[in-house]
Amino acid sequence: MVREYSPSTPFTATQHYPPLQSGDRLSRAEFERRYAAATDVKKAELIEGIVYVASPLRHRQHGKPHSRVMTWLGVYQTLTPGVDLSDAPTVRLDLDNEPQPDAALFIEAAAGGQTRISADDYIEGSPELIVEIAASSAAIDRGAKKQVYRRNGVLEYVIWQTYDNQLEWFELTDGEYQLLSPDADGILRSRVFPGLWLAVDALLNNQMAQVLETLQLGLASPEHATFVEQLRMQ
Secondary structure, three states: OOOOOOOOOOOOOOOOOOOOOOOOEOOHHHHHHHHHHOOOOOOEEEEOOEEEEOOOOOHHHHHHHHHHHHHHHHHHHHOOOOEEEEEOOOEEOEOOEEOOOOEEEEEOHHHOOOOEEOOOOOEEOOOOEEEEEEOOOHHHHHOHHHHHHHHOOOOEEEEEEOOOOEEEEEEEEOOEEEEOOOOOOOEEEOOOOOOOEEEHHHHHOOOHHHHHHHHHHHHOOHHHHHHHHHHHHO
16 A cells, blocks of 8 residues: 555554554454554455455566566557556455555446545446456465455456466356356457457567567457547547
8 A cells, every 4th residue: 555545544653553463353444544554565456355465575486477467458548548447456346455456457437437546546346357467365366256256246357376377267148257268379368458469478478579560450350449439439
């Protein structure tokens, strides 16, 4: 969470909160107060009312894969007016869940999206697509957090398990997550964001030129042009 966040009860130097620790069971309001006060904590999430404080992030297992995902999504967002992208944002999903996903791609509210930006500049509601880089966090990303995203209507959920170097892309269908399958060319295509194409093997093998070439094909597709026009008409 961004350190300048001002909770409903402003933190002052005379106030003291217990340290924020994994396993704490807190309300969202109390979580936000403690997170704002815990200047030594770089990333913490509230999942089903339980606090998870992230371990230090390693380069090969997290930082580098994260940068690849943000490059891929960033190009798509740049060329898709009406779509926004956020890098590791705090997301207020509901009263018991405030995750900080590695990436969130969402349709702007003015274009008919599911989220809004609060007065204090946080995402509220469910981004249409969330990506998690799962190294040490794989158990929670594939377990409790996946169920929270499903229940709150996150339409697509991508998990990159970096220790196993495998990627799963789930689509919300009839209230359940169904795993998307790549086509014969090994390309995954978003159903929510037309033109968002991913050459999975190229991404997993750090062949970013091929990832971006495949994405450019998606951006040049008729379905992407139709999607952009639909967003403009909202």
